[in-house]
Amino acid sequence: MERFGVLSMGSRLKRLSDHLFQEVQGIYQEYGIPISGTYFPILRLLQLSGAMSVMDMAEKLKVSHPAVSKQVTKMLKEGLLEKELDPCDQRRSHLKLSADGHQAMAQVEPILQEMKVVLDGVINIPSANFLQALEQVERQLLGNELTEMVIDRLSRVNIIPYKETHQSAFFALNMHWLESYFPDQVIEADYQVLEDPQASIIDKSGFVWMAIREGSERALGTLAMLPDSQANSTALLKLAVAEHAQGKGIAQRLMDQAIAQARQMGVEKMTLETASCLEAAKRLYEKNGFVEMPAPKPSLYERADVYMEKILEKSL
Structure with missing residues (x-):
């Protein structure tokens, strides 16, 4: 795929994204974290900003309303989120972290800190050429090393x-x-x-x-x-x-x-x-x-x- 240059950039970025989600999920499973890696943006947003509507979350995260709604439905079933009525409009409800959601985010925090250190090191590439830099990032992350490097720092x-x-x-x-x-x-x-x-x-x-x-x-x-x-x-x-x-x-x-x-x-x-x-x-x-x-x-x-x-x- 790399030989197609900029024409394959979308596919390469999706491949990298899918791989990162899989690696993160592996780390969570290693440490018994009861959440999916795909939940993180919503959980972090609610952790930092408090209760929000699905529409507000979609706007803040710059993703579609259906995509957020699908994830929220799963997290409600798993007990990570809970609903509360909008104090300004009783016809609307907001979503917030449940007690289990807060506990899960507390568990994942040290993993996130070490993951940030590893990823900062991987993407710190002195190159003015985006495709060359992307190729270096791919070589490191697609080699299944992210999980091991994060666990190295946690162990x-x-x-x-x-x-x-x-x-x-x-x-x-x-x-x-x-x-x-x-x-x-x-x-x-x-x-x-x-x-x-x-x-x-x-x-x-x-x-x-x-x-x-x-x-x-x-x-x-x-x-x-x-x-x-x-x-x-x-x-x-x-x-x-x-x-x-x-x-x-x-x-x-x-x-x-x-x-x-x-x-x-x-x-x-x-x-x-x-x-x-x-x-x-x-x-x-x-x-x-x-x-x-x-x-x-x-x-x-x-x-x-x-x-x-x-x-x-x-x-x-």
């Missing part, structure tokens, strides 16, 4: 040691980060670590942790740590969190794990390299006690123009 995350089955996720998360920020600075050393963290880090007395969604095998973040016994220090590397899962404290959880491990090992300091353009990452490191210092030696990576250290207090 608990466990920090666990790396296993061989995590190799592809470790590679994908870190490579996506590299290609997003430094596409022209990926070097052979990156591939060596990403393709075989067991040999590159773990077999050298290092550690790799994965942030895994509880009840699944979905990896949402990674962090590695490589000790330097001669310097009595340990270096952090390969911190990456899936874009759609950022802002949920996963990076901090990974940092907490690494700092606790370093203290247990009794090393004197932790080190890391980062880039001055990665302001959010630098704030995270500073929050955890890392201080920018002169680099003791040139970095292997052109992108790493900031060196930081954290001195660990000895346990009493």
Whole structure:
């Protein structure tokens, strides 16, 4: 369909709309939300504006009166809405959320918040060409990832040691980060670590942790740590969190794990390299006690123009 260009735009938008409704319905079912995804515009309108007539709802939502009436009939049968007489005209009735409707909207609110974060990320595409932007949105949303991404943000995350089955996720998360920020600075050393963290880090007395969604095998973040016994220090590397899962404290959880491990090992300091353009990452490191210092030696990576250290207090 995409090859027909602008002539297929209507069909493509309908396909995308139908798919989004199906994905949203799947999320609702996953969390036991007793409403249809198609009810949302009416429920949200009544939640925000209070009781309204079908005609007023149709006008506000810019859809036909029969379309609203059909949905309202279903919601009345399901107990999500209830009628009340218009105080100004007893011959007319208004519709408002029932107690069950209010409860359902309260249940769905956290899902809506996380869905907005995911969709904002998907549609944030720097393109002046609408069809090109539409194609990128389709690639992400039609791949059945919306449901998983929203559930990722709603679920608990466990920090666990790396296993061989995590190799592809470790590679994908870190490579996506590299290609997003430094596409022209990926070097052979990156591939060596990403393709075989067991040999590159773990077999050298290092550690790799994965942030895994509880009840699944979905990896949402990674962090590695490589000790330097001669310097009595340990270096952090390969911190990456899936874009759609950022802002949920996963990076901090990974940092907490690494700092606790370093203290247990009794090393004197932790080190890391980062880039001055990665302001959010630098704030995270500073929050955890890392201080920018002169680099003791040139970095292997052109992108790493900031060196930081954290001195660990000895346990009493």
